[in-house]
Amino acid sequence: MKIFKTLMITAVGMLLSTSCNASSDNKTANDAASEPAKESTVSAKEGKALIIYFSHAGENYAVGNIEVGNTKIIADYIKEYTGADQFEVVAEKSYDMSYNELIKVAQEEQRKGEKPAFKGSVNNMDDYDTVFIGTPIWWGTFPQVMFTFFDKYDLNGKTIIPFTTHEGSGLGSVVNDLKKLYPNASFEKALATKGTEARTGKDRVIKWLTELGF
Numbered sequence: 001m002k003i004f005k006t007l008m009i010t011a012v013g014m015l016l017s018t019s020c021n022a023s024s025d026n027k028t029a030n031d032a033a034s035e036p037a038k039e040s041t042v043s044a045k046e047g048k049a050l051i052i053y054f055s056h057a058g059e060n061y062a063v064g065n066i067e068v069g070n071t072k073i074i075a076d077y078i079k080e081y082t083g084a085d086q087f088e089v090v091a092e093k094s095y096d097m098s099y100n101e102l103i104k105v106a107q108e109e110q111r112k113g114e115k116p117a118f119k120g121s122v123n124n125m126d127d128y129d130t131v132f133i134g135t136p137i138w139w140g141t142f143p144q145v146m147f148t149f150f151d152k153y154d155l156n157g158k159t160i161i162p163f164t165t166h167e168g169s170g171l172g173s174v175v176n177d178l179k180k181l182y183p184n185a186s187f188e189k190a191l192a193t194k195g196t197e198a199r200t201g202k203d204r205v206i207k208w209l210t211e212l213g214f
């Protein structure tokens with residue numbers, strides 16, 4: 001987190017007086033961090049899998065102006081390898097702005113606990129036993145719109161497999177946040193990928209999926 005914070009401060013001088021509220025026990029960058037699974041049940045063989053993710057194209061940290069977001073790249077590798085369905089969480093409001101503006105907007109959303117609306121819905125959530133949940137780390141955790149999604153869908157009873165892209169925070173507090181939201185879900189090993197390494201990270205994603213039993 002400290003590395004990221006330093007970089008952010010370098011990139012955006014006005015962040016000097018702010019503090020990032022990610023948990024201090026974040027996994028190190030690019031670690032495929034391991035969370036103890038409640039049960040060793042996986043996966044596609046036993047039921048349908050869904051990939052739920054948020055990703056922001058446009059100007060982003062360390063990768064410039066990208067047409068496909070870093071997290072979407074990982075979500076697409078997972079889809080390609082597992083055949084899982086995908087649902088992209090797209091906010092109704094626009095995040096089409098410069099990176100420097102976006103970090104301010106996102107921080108303010110988080111500070112106020114806003115729950116921005118999202119487009120579309122998953123009509124057949126009951127069909128899915130396994131749910132991949134993918135996100136960029138925004139200020140240590142999910143973008144607020146993902147919490148809007150979690151308010152709407154009860155994922156208790158499912159197997160949840162989190163994945164993140166980030167620039168230093170690893171998984172941030174994503175896994176802990178999900179465990180609080182869904183205490184009766186089972187959790188499998190999560191994967192954190194540096195955003196700058198998403199485009200070259202396919203083999204690493206496949207290795208992780210293979211270890212999970214896909």
Ligand SMILES: Cc1cc2nc3c(=O)[nH]c(=O)nc-3n(C[C@H](O)[C@H](O)[C@H](O)COP(=O)(O)O)c2cc1C
Nearest residue numbers: 055056069070071136137139140165167168169195
């Ligand atoms: C608003 C905002 C906040 C961010 N906060 C963090 C952070 O707290 N920790 C971190 O490691 N990276 C942070 N990042 C970097 C992103 O997590 C990283 O670039 C990610 O790969 C973006 O994924 P995407 O292209 O799918 O949106 C932030 C980026 C943005 C735009």
